Amino acid sequence: MTVTPLATSAPATAKYQRVLIKVSGEALMGDKGYGQDLGTIQRIAKDIQQVANMGVQVCVVVGGGNIFRGISGAAAGMERSSADYMGMLATILNALAIQNILEQMDVETRVLSAIEMQQVCEPYIRRRAIRHLERGRVVIFAGGIGNPYFTTDTTAALRASEMGCDAMLKATQVDGVYDSDPKKNPNAVRYDTLTYHDVLARDLKVMDAAAISLARESKIPIIVFSIHEQGNFARVLKGEGQCTTISEQ
Numbered sequence: 001m002t003v004t005p006l007a008t009s010a011p012a013t014a015k016y017q018r019v020l021i022k023v024s025g026e027a028l029m030g031d032k033g034y035g036q037d038l039g040t041i042q043r044i045a046k047d048i049q050q051v052a053n054m055g056v057q058v059c060v061v062v063g064g065g066n067i068f069r070g071i072s073g074a075a076a077g078m079e080r081s082s083a084d085y086m087g088m089l090a091t092i093l094n095a096l097a098i099q100n101i102l103e104q105m106d107v108e109t110r111v112l113s114a115i116e117m118q119q120v121c122e123p124y125i126r127r128r129a130i131r132h133l134e135r136g137r138v139v140i141f142a143g144g145i146g147n148p149y150f151t152t153d154t155t156a157a158l159r160a161s162e163m164g165c166d167a168m169l170k171a172t173q174v175d176g177v178y179d180s181d182p183k184k185n186p187n188a189v190r191y192d193t194l195t196y197h198d199v200l201a202r203d204l205k206v207m208d209a210a211a212i213s214l215a216r217e218s219k220i221p222i223i224v225f226s227i228h229e230q231g232n233f234a235r236v237l238k239g240e241g242q243c244t245t246i247s248e249q
Contacts, residue, residue, distance in 0.1 A: 014237050016166035018057040018133060021048070022156035022207075023171050025065035025094055027227050035066060036097050044171075045101040047233040052107055052138055056237060059129070059139040059163055061156040062098060064090025084148035088115055091152065095142035096120060102138060109138045114146030114155075126162050133163065150210070157211040161218040168220050169236065170207060171227035176244035177206050194246045206246065221247040 023044060030037030052058050067090035073083030092113055099109045110132045111121035121142065122128065132139045144155045153170075160168040174182055175190065177199075182188040196216035199206050206212070206224060215222050225236045225243035235241030 014051075014054050014056050015239055016056065016237060018059075018163065018165050019051075019167050019169060019237065020059045020061060020156060020160040020163065020165045021169045021171055021233065022061045022153065023063065023098075023227065024152075025063035025067060025069075025090065027171060027173070028062075028094055028097070029066045036094065038097075038101070041097055041101055043230060044227060045098060045105060045107075047227075047231065048098075048102060048138060049105050049107050050231065050234045051237060052136070054234065054237070057133040057136070059133060059141060059159065059165070060095075060098065061141045061152055061159055062091055062094045063152040064088070064094055066090075067093060081148040084144075084150075085115075088142075088144045088146070091144060092117060092121065092142040095140045099140055107138055108136065109140060111140045111142055113143035114141075115143035117143075129159075130163060139163075151208050153207040153211040154214065157207070157214040157218075157220070160220050161214060165220060168215060168222050169233070170222060170224045171233070172224055173226065173228065175226040175229075175242045177204055177224050177246070179204075191244050193249060194244060195249050196246060199246055212246075215246075216248070219248065221245055 028036050028041055030040035048058055064087045068086050074080040095111045099111050102109045112124040112129055113121045114124045116123045129139050141159050144152060145158060156168060177191050178188040180188045196212055199212050223236055223243050223245050225232055225241055232241050236243050
């Protein structure tokens with residue numbers, strides 16, 4: 001397959017030139033209760049393709065909760081470190097699935113893993129990852145940070161900081177951050193903007209505290225939006241989609 005590198009400078013329609021999108025493992029399940037739903041992954045991949053074709057440099061952190069969640073394994077009696085490593089391996093399975101579908105769409109990609117598995121993906125090296133982005137490749141980060149006791153939210157904040165991203169996008173099940181669970185409370189109020197301090201002080205369940213603190217330290221805005229509506233990723237980057245933006249303001 002011959003793949004033409006994408007443009008490396010974002011057009012005027014995009015608010016950001018280099019972004020990281022965090023996709024949870026649960027988002028890849030679709031309507032299933034477990035595993036990967038290829039139709040859902042194809043829809044998410046089309047959103048990533050659309051943004052990449054805008055000239056935006058895109059990196060992805062994917063979770064593994066659709067296959068195995070380390071903290072749940074630990075709660076069931078497994079040793080926490082082993083359970084977390086199993087969760088990291090699950091993220092590699094998801095990353096390879098996203099890569100496969102993106103490349104079927106003629107989007108050049110690289111999977112970089114914090115856990116070395118050179119037969120199937122590249123080891124994570126910061127300068128190599130940046131070079132891939134500069135060449136217009138979608139970079140998918142897998143394997144967490146390579147250590148237990150850290151979530152993929154923290155991985156996303158860390159990689160966004162290391163890559164010098166202009167924004168970090170959290171693709172969720174709902175269209176932003178609410179004061180309570182909108183699936184349980186029909187009167188829940190959605191926030192358009194929040195500060196990092198607001199999220200921590202109100203204990204809003206957006207990302208874990210370590211991820212919020214790292215994003216604040218790196219001055220990277222966090223944009224929370226729904227992954228379930230086709231084209232939302234691009235709309236948000238154009239300033240058109242419904243979302244919640246977390247920043248210093």
